Amino acid sequence: MYNLDMEKTLVFGGAFDPVHKEHVAMCKSAMCQLGISKLVLVPTVTPPHKSAGFLSFEQRCDLLKIAFEGVDFVIDDIENVRGKDNYSALTLPLLKEKYGDIVYLVGGDSLEYFDTWYHPEAIVKVCPIAVCQREGFDDIAMRAQYLKQKYGGEFILLDYVGKDVSSSEVRAKLLMGDEPDEIDEKVLCEIRKNGMFCEYKEMAEKLHSYQSDELFAHSKAVVLTAMRLNSRHNLKQDFTKVFLACFLHDNAKQRPSLDGFDVPPDAVGTPVLHQFLGAEKARRDFGITDESVLDAIRYHTTAKADMTMLEKLVYTADSVSFDRTYEPIPQIREIAMRDFDEGFKAVLKYTYDKVRASGKPMHPLTLDAVKCYLGDYCKN
Incomplete structure (x- = not known):
């Protein structure tokens, strides 16, 4: 003893x-x-x-x-x-x-x-x-x-x-230009004095110029939610990839101009357009070249079959982000914090049920994801 x-x-x-x-x-x-x-x-x-x-x-x-x-x-x-x-x-x-x-x-x-x-x-x-x-x-x-x-x-x-x-959450807050309460004031002063964690200062300013305050706050919330999930479940996803994919996932949501980009025709004029445009504009406007990051942006709304862990993480974090307080998101977020795979599936079920109840057409990629991860659920 x-x-x-x-x-x-x-x-x-x-x-x-x-x-x-x-x-x-x-x-x-x-x-x-x-x-x-x-x-x-x-x-x-x-x-x-x-x-x-x-x-x-x-x-x-x-x-x-x-x-x-x-x-x-x-x-x-x-x-x-x-x-x-x-x-x-x-x-x-x-x-x-x-x-x-x-x-x-x-x-x-x-x-x-x-x-x-x-x-x-x-x-x-x-x-x-x-x-x-x-x-x-x-x-x-x-x-x-x-x-x-x-x-x-x-x-x-x-x-x-x-x-x-x-x-990782504290680091992300600093990189997004925030001053975390989790850091001692003297430590924070030293960080600011020496220009630490300024790698994405220009990116944050540019992104905010493309987004309303509310949407920018959501982008930050998705980053922090993903960091929490990544850490909580030991998903071992690269910090920078998670940060970039989450921070930029909605970079095209409030600028829907096609700008000559080749996007799926069935996405034009629908709520999922911004994921495809977001990937292209993240490459053009923010210099993102990592295809895994771009794909995580490209499928963060619809999901798809055979997703990578990074894609699942961004998709789930977006849906259960800390800023979403309406029902039943807090309950689904709790599931995701307890068991990531079950949380991912709960998000997919919620999305499928919500679209089906609205009477709007289901995107083929979402149907593929449901069949891949939920089996016969779409037949219920």
Whole structure:
């Protein structure tokens, strides 16, 4: 069992791209509850299971120093020095050798996919794992017990319940020109002072010029919803692709001029025209060349058979976006947050039923999607 009388060091790793308030709150709470006075922060270079970030290692370290001001901590650059795959199973033994007895801090969302980590059975042999609970993850205690039975080791369930915040959502807000409440004011000031997260400033301004305030707000909401779904369900979709496809999905909705583009004739004059035009105008006006991003825009309204995960994500996030409060969207959004595949199917059913009830013609692509994913549902 975990011995609170032994002097230990809390180890907390992450991309910290950027560091936000929940990172700090988790560490402070864990240190207080476990009686630990020493903290080691381990910024990743590029996590083996994630796409490249926006801030350099040095920039992230600078922000960590500001965010954790007043806490007794050190930043260990082990991953930057190693410069290769830095899975926890490989780095934790080295950190234990350097700092003595350690406790590894993880969030409840990480625990959800602990089975998929690199050699989880090796991780639990190195040190106890302290788990912060998190909003939206109600079975963390059961999950910890299951992992303990499967792998052995010690899982310590902490009292702190963290907010459902991910760095990807915070990063997206910054890239869209917002000032996230999730970031400490001093950290945010440093970000703005040094021009961090300005890669898409011109894109955001141009997109807003094409959209009403309401539609622009919707575009932002779709981005954040997709980031939440991507993180919640470990869909492993590239951050930049998700960001671009969601942010630009409605870029042509309020500018329906065909401009000579070749679009399906059956889409002209219908509510689905903007998805086809959106893909073409995203290429022309925003310089998007990635076909996976363009296809996610191209089919975000109708759906289609045999969709990629990125296409499913954009389609679902658009339909259940946080700004949609009318019935039954909140219920469908809840389903999607609980089970992505079921949420995707619930959106498809809702769309099919809504169009059928309206008496308007169903787009062939939607019928194809229903047949592909819902089987005989369209015969009901």
